Amino acid sequence: MPTDAVEDYLKAIHRVESRSGPPVSTSQIAEALDKTPATVTSMVESLAERGLLSREKYEGVELTPAGEVAALEVVRRHRLIEAFLAEQLDYEPTEVHDEADALEHHVSEEFTRRVERLLDYPAADPHGDPIPPADLSAPEDAGTTLVAALEPGERGTVARVSDRDADVLEFLVDAEITPGTTVEVVDITSFGLVTVRTDDGTEHGLPEAVADRVYVRRGTDSAAATDGQEAGDA
Amino acid sequence: MPTDAVEDYLKAIHRVESRSGPPVSTSQIAEALDKTPATVTSMVESLAERGLLSREKYEGVELTPAGEVAALEVVRRHRLIEAFLAEQLDYEPTEVHDEADALEHHVSEEFTRRVERLLDYPAADPHGDPIPPADLSAPEDAGTTLVAALEPGERGTVARVSDRDADVLEFLVDAEITPGTTVEVVDITSFGLVTVRTDDGTEHGLPEAVADRVYVRRGTDSAAATDGQEAGDA
DNA sequence: CTATTAAATTAGACCGATCTAAAACAGGTA
């Protein structure tokens, strides 16, 4: 019943909320969805009328429980589709996002469950983001951003990397900074450049925009991260 | 670039055209898509402006080559998705249609090709309908309707069955009248009831609405029809 | 406390897809 657009808004609001917490501002949503603020205002009005979010004029917006559920359903479909594309159709991790963005609005619950079963109930998508189970009991976490988690000299395990921006993702894949790898923070400059050393000893300078999208847990994991054993800790 | 609605219209027009030939009337389209004739008129106007079909007011409509191509692309995606759902996700033949109808508008060319490859270039979907190859060089045929092809006493091989109407399809599956089975026409009544005898010797009375959706080739095939060896003959 | 500025909202328009109700048309019948 919800339209594609409605699902996109809920998903975007959910993401922002889970990073910087509510309230979520009009401009944050506009930014995330590449819409004008005016458009967002009117959409958000109608979302509020439907009970999917609560809204304080000029203040921002927060998902209601109903909105949260709807958002999680989209996230679940998105990540399952990503996992499916990578595992069954040999997509590269960098390629799955756009396809999943289109499909996530149009697969049935039946399809979702069958895919989940086919993949044997994966815990995470190819970027390491946890896949909410069918009951949506999502712990929905896994790591904090690089600079928040680690001081220079400390090491951590990459929990996941953002799949939002294709360029950023490609940068990280090239540098072999992917879920499961260990990184040591060498240095953080005043202007946000983060230098890290990876497993193989090479160093990479990550611009702020990139570093902000790498999520790690402090310390090192012994278990490798081929699939997704890291759901629901931290 | 074409919207879902545009693709739906093209697909519907293509189907009608390939059954009863052009021109296709407003009411035929309205019927097929469950829209009002007024709606169809206005949509068809815009399709004509885009060069996807040619139109004679009060006469009907015919796909242009461009429209035909666009329609075949949708058909190709639809049938590949159906085949995929049945083979990879264990859907029953009766269940694939609706899911494919939703997905067909949103899978990329990349996805389509990968699925096609995964399935090893299937010739037909689970109902026996031929899948146009990537170059769309569709022979796009396979069989004529039961009553047109066979006189009482004659036998034929089921080439495909329509997946349009879920009830009809279920009826046929129950009667084990599926692509590849041999049927003998026992009798045809004046009011359109067709009695057929299947492989196993049982007889089934098919109401006109059902019989019209069974496509056969005269005579019997020795080859079985598990997948789709029957593309492009007849 | 006022003035500036950045963010958010309102006002008004547009487009695509749909509908209902009314008018125009085409084909067959008397």
Place this chain on the structure above:
DNA sequence: TACCTGTTTTAGATCGGTCTAATTTAATAG
């Protein structure tokens, strides 16, 4: 020929989602 009858088109409205331009509000600096 003139009239029905069913089909098609036109006219005009609505809805969802979007935009631009103008206005209002909240926060901040003086």
